[in-house]
Amino acid sequence: MSASYQRVQEDRREAAALVRERQWSRRMLIPAGYGNPLHRRAIPRLLAELPQARIVDIRLSARTAIPGWSGAALHRRWGPRYLHLPKLGNRVYRQPGRIQVADLEGGVKDLLRLLDSHQVLLLLCGCAAYERCHRRLICEHVSARDPSLRVWQPEQVLEELQASVGRNARAPEAEGPREWYWIVTPNWQGYDQLTPSEAEEERRAGRAVRKELPPWVPGIRVGGAAAYDDDA
Known part of the structure; x- marks a missing residue:
């Protein structure tokens, strides 16, 4: 590999970092649920692209049988970037459809203080659907x-990152190109980018x-449904 090629690559990385720094200097909450397959894949990608971001675990208990998502596992992986804030946990999480945040007022004050320091916070819960999760209440x-706060879903942030750095935020090409898919599981349905x-x-x-x-991604749509150009 030539020295000139290496220098070009370094310049591209520096330029991409500057774009990210300027783009994401505003305060933002990113509510994510690892029960959503898209969010499970998006969380490590977002944290890699946004080094100033912190994970705020808003589960009442940070224990789970799902490998990699317990508080202990998250702390091992992300170190000081991970924080468990049980006062924002849902006391009645075992009762579907009910929400009772342990200490909503105190937790909101803590989040505002954290935003002063870190600008971007990823609110983590296990629920797949944002609309039925207590993280929606907290964001509101x-x-x-x-x-002035922005509340963006993980998929929105990934799209913006990819656009702002010429799609440099995508996973390594070795994994193959990522494309949008509609996925239906027993507990969730929605869009995700997959290899x-x-x-x-x-x-x-x-x-x-x-x-x-x-629907939020430009493209050709046939019969009201979205389609890729080569599928039309």
Whole structure:
């Protein structure tokens, strides 16, 4: 590898880092649920691209049988970037549809203080659906206290990162190109970006998977449904 090529690559990485720093200097909450397959894959990618971001675990208990998602496992992987804030946990999480945050007011104050220091916070819970999770209630209360705050879903952040750095935020090409798919599981359905091998794994697991663009991504849509150009 020539010295000039190495220098070009270093310049590209520095430019991408500057773009990210400027783009993500505003205060932001990213509510993520590892019960959502998209979010499970997105969380490490987001943390790699946004070094200033911190994980705030808003589960009442940070223990889970799912490998890699207990508080202890997250702390081993992310160190001081991980914080468990049980006062924002849902006391009645075992009762579907009910929400009772342990200390909503105190937890919101803690989040506002953390935002002063770190700008970007990833709120972590196990629920797949944001609309039915207590992280939605928390985001609404923090936004009411700070109207300038942005609340973006992980998929929105990934799309913006990819656009801002010329798609440098994608996973390594060795994994294959990532494309949008619609996925249906017993507990969740929605859009995710998968490599061909990941899509095949989902199919082997018995999940319904089809290639489709989400409505917020520009593209050709046939009969009201999103489609890729080469599928039209």
